Amino acid sequence: MWGVPAIRWSIDLGRFGGITVRLHVTFLLFLAWIAIANFLAGGWRAAAGALALILGVFASVLLHEFGHALAARRYGTRTPDITLLPIGGVARLERLPERPAEELVVALAGPLVNVVIAAVLYVVLLVLGRTEPMSGASLVGGNLAAQLLATNVWLVLFNLLPAFPMDGGRVLRAALASWLGRSRATQVAAAIGQAFAFLFILAGFFFNPMLIFIGLFIYLAADSEASTAALRDLVESVAVTDVMVTDVRPLHLAAPLSDAVELLLRGSQKEFPITDGLGRVVGVLCREDMIRALRTYGPDVPVSQVMQADVPLVLWTEMLHNVFPRMMAGRYPALPVVDASGALVGLLTRENLAEVLMVHSAMTDQRPGRRLGGQWGDGGRSI
Secondary structure, three states: OEOOOOOOOEEEEEEEOOEEEEEEHHHHHHHHHHHHHHHHHHHHHHHHHHHHHHHHHHHHHHHHHHHHHHHHHHOOOOOOEEEEEOOEEEEEOOOOOOOHHHHHHHHHHHHHHHHHHHHHHHHHHHHOOOOOHHHHOOOOOOOHHHHHHHHHHHHHHHHOOOOOOOHHHHHHHHHHHHHHOHHHHHHHHHHHHHHHHHHHHHHHHHOOOHHHHHHHHHHHHHHHHHHHHHHHHHHOOOEHHHHOEOOOOOEEOOOEHHHHHHHHHHOOOOEEEEEOOOOEEEEEEEHHHHHHHHHHOOOOOEHHHOOEOOOOOEEOOOEHHHHHHHHHHHOOOEEEEEOOOOEEEEEEEHHHHHHHHHHHHHHHHHOOOOOOOHHHOOOOOOO
16 A cells, blocks of 8 residues: 555664665554464464464565555655555655556556565475465465465455555546546545445454454545545645735744743644744744643743744745645645745644635535635735
C-alpha cells in the first residue's frame, strides 16, 4: 500500500536507497504473539519456524513497497519512508502521481515484485526436485520456500482487489480517472473500497479477527484519501486571500513565552506568527511548541528560541493549489501570508482549511456548481 499519511509509533531500522524503513511497534507485538502461540503448540522448533515465515513474509512486503517507491522515483517522486505494519506495508510518497498512466504503473509495480519473487521460488523448488512446488505450503510445519511461494501468490491476488486505497483500488481509480476526472474517480474508488472494508469486517467476525483490523484500516484510509482528493479539487480555483485567517495576533521575537500562553488561553488562536522589529515574519509558534517549551525552558524563554524558524512564507497573491503541497509536505500547522514587503497580512491554517472544506461541501450539496469565492473569507478583519 502507498500514498497514505505518515504513521506514528514507528522504529527506524535504517535507510536503504535513500528511503527510511520503519517498523511499527505493533509489529513487534505481533511477532511476540506468533512466537508464544507456536511455542505453546509445538515448542521452540515450531516458534522458530513461525517467526522465520513471518519475517520472510514481511521481507516480501518490504520488497513490494520498494517496487512502488522505485516506480514513483521514475516519475520524479521521492519516498521518504516505508513502514511495516502487522497488516502489511505502507510506502509514503511525497506526492501522488498526477497522470492516470503514472498511477497505474506505480500501483502495479508492487504486485509485480511479488510475481517475480513467486516465480523465483517456483523455479528453485523445481530445481530442488519438487514436482509440485505448492504442495508444502501448509502454515503449520510446512516447507518454508513453499510457504513463501504461496504467500506471494496470495499477496498478488489480495493487493489487486479493487479496494481503494490498496493497489487494485488505485488501478481502478486510474482507469476511472481517464473519463470521470481524478476527484470523482477517487470518490467512486473510495466508496468501493469502503464497501470491501465492511465485507472484511463482517468476515472477520466469522473467520479471522485480523480481517476486522484490515477492514478498519482500509475504511479509514479510503475516507482520508477521499477527503484529501476533495480538498485538492477545491484548492485548484481558490486564492489564498479567500481562505486565510486575518484576525491574527503576531508576537515580537523578543516576547517571553508567557505572552504567547496568555494569548492562547484568552482567545481561539493556536498558531502565532513571530515578527521582528520591522514587522517581517521570521517564524511561527504553534500550541504544541508552547507546551514542549514550557516543560523544558519555562515561561520566561523568548519565543525566538522555541519557534519554528524554517516555515515557508506565502505571498498573498498566490493561489491555494500552489501553497497546498508545501503545507502537506512539511506537515506545517500554519503558514504566514505576507505582502511583497514581507509584512504579515494573514495566516493559512490547516484547521481553517478543514472548516472551509466542510462549508464548501455543504454548499455544494445544496447548490451544485457553486464555486468558492471571496464570500468564504472572514469578513476582511484586520490584523
